[in-house]
Amino acid sequence: MPSFLSVRRLSKHYSGVHALQGIDLEIEEGKVLGLVGPNGSGKTTLFNCLTGFTRATAGHVVWCGDDITFLAPDQIARKGVVRTFQQKMVFPQSTVRENVEMAWQARRADGSHHILGGCDDVMRFLGLSPVEGTLAADIPFGFARKLGLGLALAARPRLLLLDEPAAGLNLDETRELGSLIGRISGELGMTVCVIEHDMELIMSISERIVVLDAGQKIAEGQPDQIANDPNVIAVYLGEKFAKRRAAQ
Amino acid sequence: MTSGLLRFIAAPAIPCYNLPHQRGANHNEPQAAAPGLRLFEREGRVPHDLVVFLQQLFNALRISGIYALVALGITVIFGLTGIVKFSIGQLITLGAFLAFAMSDNGRLPFLLAVPLAALSVAALSLLLERFVFRATIHTPINGFIVSLGLILVLQNIMVEGWGTTAHFIPPVLSKTWVVGGVHMPANDWLIIWITAGLIASLLLILRTTKYGRAMRACAEDREAAALMGIPVGIVIACTFALGGGLAGIAGGLLGSINTINVYLGQSYLLKGFAVALVGGLGNIEGAVIAAVLVGLTETMAAGYLSHPEWRDGYTFGLMIIVLLIRPTGLFRAQGQLQQTLQ
C-alpha cells in the first residue's frame, strides 16, 4: 500500500537562496503532524510546494501513490490536499455563509460520504453559525481565522495543511483552536499538518513533530523527544523553554 | 516641398490610421514606404538590402525614443502608485496640440514651444493628481477606471475645442543627409538627440539625485518611506508631473514628424503600454530597452514583411508573446509592485 503523503528529496532554490534542501518527509494518515522551525526555515515554502503554489526545483511529492509535484494548486486541492493561509484567508466581501458555500461547491462530491453533510454542518462544527449573515470583512479576527479553517474543511480534504492557524489569536482562542484541531483529527478523521510558532499548542496537539532549519530537516519525533533534542533547543526552542518544560 | 515629401517617405513607422479623413486612402494604397524604397534602389552603390536595413534602423531609432518617453511616463507612475494611467494618450495629444498652437505661424520657435507645452501638460497632470488620483491611491484599480473616465473627458474636450481636422508642424531643420543611400533628415536626428538626452538625464536623475532615491524608496514600500521622513505625497505629485511632462514632450515631438489630430495619442498610448509591459511595468531601464525592441520589431516588420499595414499587429503580437512567456515582462520590477501585479 502506498504511503499517504511522502516528500522525497524536495528542494527549492530562489536564485541562490536555498529555501528547501532535499527535504524527506512522511505524513501518516490520521495523525497530527507539527511542523516547526525558526522564521525563514522553509516551512511555508514547503507548504507552497506541497500545494502547487510554488514549483519545486528538484524532488517529488507523492500523494497516495500519485506524483503531484507539478500539478496546479486546484488539481491538488481536488485530490484532497487543502491548505489555509496566514493572511487573506477569507473572501472578504461575501457573508460567512456565502464563504463556506463557495468553498463547499468548489469540489464536486466524489461519491464518498463525508461526515460534514453541508455548509451548516461546517459552520456548526466551528461555531460560526451566529455570524453567518455577516460580511467576512466585518467579523472579529478570531472568527476570521476560524472561517479560514472552515473554508478548508468545506473543501472536504483528506489532508489539511494549516499555516500558522494561531497567529494573532489570544490565549483563550488558541486553546479553543487546539481542541478544534483535535476534533478535526478525531471526529472528522482528517490528517492534519500544522505550522505553528506557539510551542505549547504544537506540543499539545501533535503526535509527531518535524523541525526545519535553513531548509533542512534537523529533527523528527514525538513531542517529548523534540523538546529534549539538544539540536532543536540550540536552533529554535532555546534553553529557557527546555528548562521550563523540564520543570513541568 | 521636397524635404517634406522625403520626410513622409522616410516615415513608414508612424501609424496614422486614426485619421478619419484618411481612412479611405489608408488601406487602399499599399504603403507609403514603397516609392521610397524604389528611390534607394536607384542609388545603387551600397547593396540594396543593407540600405533598407540601415534605413529601417534609423527609423527605429527615431520612433523608439518617442516610445521610450511615453513608456517611461507610464512606468514611473505605475511603479510608484500602482495606478495605470490610461489617460496618458490624451496628454500626448494635448502636448502635440499645445506645441502646435504655440509654434503655429511662427509665434514661438518650435524648440521653445515643446518644453512649454510639456510644462503645461505636467501642470495639468499635477492638478489631476491632486484632485482626482490622490483619492484612489489605496485602490489602484479605481485609479485605472477613473483614468478611463478622464479619457472621455479630455478626448472630447479636445474634439470640442479643436475639431477633428489634422494639423502639421513644419520641421525645424529641413536638410536631409543621404549617407550611402540612407536618408536621414536633420529633423529626425534632432528628435533622436533630444529623446536620447532626455532619457539619459532621466535615468541619471532617478539613479543619483535625492528625488530619484526618494522615488525608488516610495516604490519599494510607501509606508516605510514615509516613516523615514520622505514626503511621500510630494514625491507622488512630482512623479505624476514627470509622467505628464514626458507625455507632453513626446506629443510635441510627434507633432513635428506626424500629422496631429485629436486621436493622435490613442495609438501611441497603446504602443507605450506595449513597451512598458514588455519591459516589465515599473522597470525604468526595462522600458528603455523594450522601447528599442518594439521600435525595431515594428520598423523591421514594416520594411521586410509583405504586409506593412499590419505593423501595429506585430507589436501587439510581440507583446502578447512576451507576456505569455514571462507574465511580468522581460525585466522584473522590484518591491511592492509585484503584489499589485499579481
Next chain:
Amino acid sequence: MTTAIARFRQSFPGQHATSDVLAVRLPILLLLALPLLAPTLFPTSRLVSLAVTASIYVIVANGLHVVFSYNGQLSLAHTTLWGLGAYSAGLLLVHYDLPIALLIPAAGLTAALGAVLIGIPAFRTSGFSFAIVTFAAAEILRLIGNDWTRLTHGGRGITIDLFTAPTALGPIKFDTFNHLANFYYLTLAFAYVSIAGIWAIRNSSLGRTFIAIKENEQLARSLGINVYFHKLLAFAVSGFYAGVAGVLFLYHQKHIDPGQLSPFNALNSIQFLLMILIGGRASTLGPVIGAIVVVFGPEVVNSIFGNILTPTRAQIVFGSTLALSVLTAPNGIAGQTRDGFNTFVAVTRRSRERGRSWPVSMLIGLGYSFWPRAAQRHGINVRPEREP
C-alpha cells in the same frame, strides 16, 4: 389595517430589508415591465430607435457585468467582441443569406470563440496587464477588420440591405423601416433573457465561483477552483452576449465598419464600463439602469434645456460622471437607492418607536434616505455596502 401594517413592518428584519418580496421585488418587476409600453408611449420613432439602442446596450453591458463585476476582470475587448458578432453576422448574411434565427446563435458562438481565443493568452496575466492585453487583442481584431480587405471589406465595412436580407422570423416581420416596434420587441426580449441569464448566474454555484475568484484568487485556487477555466468561461459567456447584441446592432444600424465610432474601437468599452459603474456594479440591474441613463440621459437634458448636450459634450459629462461615481458612489445608482431605501425603513421605524406619528416618521425617514451617512452617525447602520 393594523395587522397589515404590522406585517409590513415585520417584513423588514432590519438587516435584510432588500430581500422583501412585497416592498422591493414587486415594484422592481413592475418597473421592468415598463419598457414593454415604450412603442405606445414614445411619440416619435426616433425615441423607439433609442429604446432599441438601449436594449442592445443592456445585452452588451450585461455580458461585461459577468466578466467585470462578478469575475473581477477588466476587459477592454468587449466592444470588439460585440463588433465581431456584428461582423460575423454581416458576412454570413451577405454570403449565405442566413435567417436571423440562425444568425443569432452563430454570431454569439463566434464572439464566444473570439473571447476564448483572446482569453487564452490574456488570462495568463492578471490585473492591469490583462486589461491592456485585451486592449491589444482588440486592436489586432480591428486591424483585421481594417486590413484583411478580402474577408472584411476593409474600411468600407459591411452594409446590409434590409429589403433583400431575410428580416422575418416566421410570420413576424421586423425590418427596422416598417416594423420598428416589432424589432424593438425582439431586442427587448433578448434584453430580458440576458437579465434573467445573469440573474441565474449570480444565484448559481457558478456565479459564486466567479465571485470567489474576484475576491481572492489564490484562496479560490487553494480550495480546488480551476481559476483559469472559470475566467475563460465567464469571458466566453460575456462574449456570447456581445455576439448576440452584435446581430441586433447590425440589423438596427444596417452597417458595421472598423471606424472610430463603431463597436470595433476598443476604447468604446469604456462606455459599457460607464454603464455598469453608474448603474451599480454590485447589483444585477446595474447595467440596465446604466444603459438607460447613458442612452436617454442626454435626450432628457436636451429636451429640457434645448439641445445643449451634443454627443461630444455628453461624453465629457459621462466621463466626469464615471470618475466621480468611482470616487464617491462606488455602487452606483442601484447601490445608492438600496442604501437610501434601507435607511428610510430603519429611520422611520426608529422614529415610530420613539412615539412620533406615521407621517412625521416617514418624512424624517425620507429626509435621511438621501443621506445614509448622516443616519449612520445616529447609530443607524443599513447593511454595509459591499465594496466592489
